Amino acid sequence: MGFHIIVCAKQILDPEGPASGYGVNSATGQIILPKGVPPVINPYDENALETALRLKDIMQVNITVISMGKNLSKAVIGKALAVGADNLIFLQDKAFENLDSRSTAYIISAGIKKLGNYDLVLAGRQAGDTDAAIVPHFIAGFLDIPCINLVKKVEIIERNIRVERSLPDGYEVLEVEMPSLLSITGGGDLRKADLQQITDAGKKPVTIWTAENLGIDASDLKQTVWQKIFVPVHEVECNFIKADSPKEAGAKLAIKLREDRII
Amino acid sequence: MGAFSGITVFDGAFEDILAPGTKELLACARKLADNLDEKVNCILFGEGLNESLKEAVAFGADNVLTADTPILGKYNPDAYSIALERLVRQTASRCLILGQTSIGADIAPRVAFKLGCDLITDCVEINFNKETESFIPVHPIYGGKIYAAFNFTNQQLVITLRQKSIDPLDRDDSRKGNIIPVKVDIEPALIKIKVVKKIKEEITGVRLENAPVVVTGGRGIGSKDDFKYLKELAEILSGAVGGSRPAADNGWVPATSKVGLTGKIVAPKMYIAIGVSGSSQHLAGCIGSKNIIAINNDPSANIFKVARYGVVGDWKEVLPSFTEKLRELLV
Numbered sequence: 001m002g003f004h005i006i007v008c009a010k011q012i013l014d015p016e017g018p019a020s021g022y023g024v025n026s027a028t029g030q031i032i033l034p035k036g037v038p039p040v041i042n043p044y045d046e047n048a049l050e051t052a053l054r055l056k057d058i059m060q061v062n063i064t065v066i067s068m069g070k071n072l073s074k075a076v077i078g079k080a081l082a083v084g085a086d087n088l089i090f091l092q093d094k095a096f097e098n099l100d101s102r103s104t105a106y107i108i109s110a111g112i113k114k115l116g117n118y119d120l121v122l123a124g125r126q127a128g129d130t131d132a133a134i135v136p137h138f139i140a141g142f143l144d145i146p147c148i149n150l151v152k153k154v155e156i157i158e159r160n161i162r163v164e165r166s167l168p169d170g171y172e173v174l175e176v177e178m179p180s181l182l183s184i185t186g187g188g189d190l191r192k193a194d195l196q197q198i199t200d201a202g203k204k205p206v207t208i209w210t211a212e213n214l215g216i217d218a219s220d221l222k223q224t225v226w227q228k229i230f231v232p233v234h235e236v237e238c239n240f241i242k243a244d245s246p247k248e249a250g251a252k253l254a255i256k257l258r259e260d261r262i263i
Numbered sequence: 264m265g266a267f268s269g270i271t272v273f274d275g276a277f278e279d280i281l282a283p284g285t286k287e288l289l290a291c292a293r294k295l296a297d298n299l300d301e302k303v304n305c306i307l308f309g310e311g312l313n314e315s316l317k318e319a320v321a322f323g324a325d326n327v328l329t330a331d332t333p334i335l336g337k338y339n340p341d342a343y344s345i346a347l348e349r350l351v352r353q354t355a356s357r358c359l360i361l362g363q364t365s366i367g368a369d370i371a372p373r374v375a376f377k378l379g380c381d382l383i384t385d386c387v388e389i390n391f392n393k394e395t396e397s398f399i400p401v402h403p404i405y406g407g408k409i410y411a412a413f414n415f416t417n418q419q420l421v422i423t424l425r426q427k428s429i430d431p432l433d434r435d436d437s438r439k440g441n442i443i444p445v446k447v448d449i450e451p452a453l454i455k456i457k458v459v460k461k462i463k464e465e466i467t468g469v470r471l472e473n474a475p476v477v478v479t480g481g482r483g484i485g486s487k488d489d490f491k492y493l494k495e496l497a498e499i500l501s502g503a504v505g506g507s508r509p510a511a512d513n514g515w516v517p518a519t520s521k522v523g524l525t526g527k528i529v530a531p532k533m534y535i536a537i538g539v540s541g542s543s544q545h546l547a548g549c550i551g552s553k554n555i556i557a558i559n560n561d562p563s564a565n566i567f568k569v570a571r572y573g574v575v576g577d578w579k580e581v582l583p584s585f586t587e588k589l590r591e592l593l594v
């Protein structure tokens with residue numbers, strides 16, 4: 001009998017995209033998102049999935065990836081199946097848009113409860129769009145299971161989970177029993193799928209659960225409400241050092257810093 | 264606001280030291296409390312606390328609550344969150360502020376969940392509207408490309424504040440405050456997470472977070488070996504070496520030397536970014552620096568938008584002459 005690991009994966013706009021396309025619509029006060037930036041699996045969720053896959057490499061593990069949102073793309077999240085996840089579940093409903101952390105965690109925990117038995121829940125340390133790092137803790141709260149954040153390494157010894165948690169001056173080793181939730185930082189880049197795996201994954205079904213399937217009343221959900229959003233201004237005038245060669249530019253930079261009493 | 268009153272800050276004070284971040288929290292809370300004409304409570308956990316309690320008063324607290332219990336001597340997420348939740352309920356604080364640190368970011372969601380109240384993490388500002396008596400925390404989203412301001416009126420709230428977002432108050436030993444020991448009993452059965460051991464990374468030289476000069480290398484450095492040139496420069500300037508996320512992920516610098524949104528927040532006098540593109544997530548960790556200096560071979564790199572001084576060129580050619588000239592100038 002193996003372990004059942006659930007990995008929470010959010011679909012977001014590629015957070016590595018340039019800042020230039022982001023803005024605020026002055027008439028509506030709403031956010032303007034850049035065009036042409038593709039949706040991806042949140043990078044830290046990819047780390048969580050890779051963590052699960054590395055456990056699966058060495059022991060019997062069944063991986064379910066669960067994703068919540070309004071317009072989820074199988075082309076994006078389906079990558080999880082290609083690299084080795086066994087099941088994919090979309091918690092998808094028009095009511096599941098722009099929700100606050102508590103409602104988001106409530107829905108995901110409802111999905112996990114519906115799945116029933118599980119041994120470990122993994123999530124990325126934070127999503128690269130909301131950057132809040134709240135949902136993992138709140139999912140654990142709703143499931144009433146222990147939660148450890150900032151985990152960079154996971155080991156399973158019988159029903160004990162032993163993890164390394166990053167600290168600003170090193171790391172600490174923690175132990176907890178199954179079932180628990182871990183939010184992952186690092187743990188390796190997600191492996192690549194080959195063509196055959198991608199083709200096979202395309203044939204695997206995705207289970208879709210709506211608010212109704214989950215027994216969730218949309219009027220219990222709360223949206224994120226901003227008073228105001230704005231683009232921060234950090235820009236300064238750059239003194240570009242002009243010189244005939246890069247070598248000369250290096251020396252001139254030092255001289256300029258001395259002249260301006262920076263050093 | 265009815266039943267709730269006062270601003271409470273929480274932190275650990277290990278080895279009886281009040282961390283710089285705790286002083287920032289106190290300054291932030293003081294400002295908010297003065298606006299409301301209410302008190303600042305400071306909750307400190309640790310073992311054998313004495314000096315740090317007095318310091319908390321000198322840096323702005325009216326009441327310092329301390330639970331000097333062995334079980335709270337070292338950080339344990341379960342013990343800390345249970346104890347903190349109880350104290351926040353006891354004090355009926357309207358706002359609890361923690362640092363966006365490895366402890367604060369871990370405890371804040373646990374406590375907010377238990378209290379059933381709203382939580383805004385990683386804020387760079389907490390404003391207050393006197394007319395409406397509302398809190399307006401500002402939280403960067405999309406890696407810092409957009410800032411979002413929230414508005415909370417008449418409700419209990421938990422906030423975490425990004426490090427170095429506000430200057431501490433000047434120490435004032437004439438400030439009066441109460442030091443209140445409190446008793447917290449935690450049933451051992453409630454502790455599910457066991458802290459086995461802590462491994463501290465050896466650091467030589469200046470600590471990154473306090474260094475007056477930081478020399479940071481990015482993906483453009485290309486290898487661990489080449490970081491020796493950055494170390495050399497840092498040594499001349501009595502600074503520390505940092506890395507962008509790719510540099511840390513590749514093991515070119517220790518994970519603890521990553522600068523940025525998910526790494527360290529630094530604000531040195533001089534931040535020298537070499538082979539760093541200047542992503543919003545990276546800038547989140549260094550934008551408070553006084554002078555950003557960039558060396559990058561791409562003239563359109565974002566880092567030049569925030570740099571006061573810039574050299575466009577291959578760092579392998581620029582850096583040696585820069586270091587050499589500095590050495591000459593600094594003797």
Ligand SMILES: Cc1cc2nc3c(=O)[nH]c(=O)nc-3n(C[C@H](O)[C@H](O)[C@H](O)COP(=O)(O)OP(=O)(O)OC[C@H]3O[C@@H](n4cnc5c(N)ncnc54)[C@H](O)[C@@H]3O)c2cc1C
Pocket residue numbers: 015016043126127128406480481482483484506507508509510521522523524525526527537538539540541542543544545548558559560561564576577578579
């Ligand atoms: C949720 C989230 C959190 C993140 N947190 C952080 C964080 O804390 N810190 C962080 O740094 N990143 C973080 N990132 C990653 C971030 O988005 C960027 O990917 C990263 O900062 C890029 O690092 P870089 O500038 O070193 O690499 P790149 O963006 O690849 O830039 C390399 C630069 O080097 C230049 N270069 C190359 N060769 C040379 C040469 N020979 N001479 C001179 N210049 C050269 C190039 O022109 C380029 O500008 C985070 C991302 C997410 C999604």
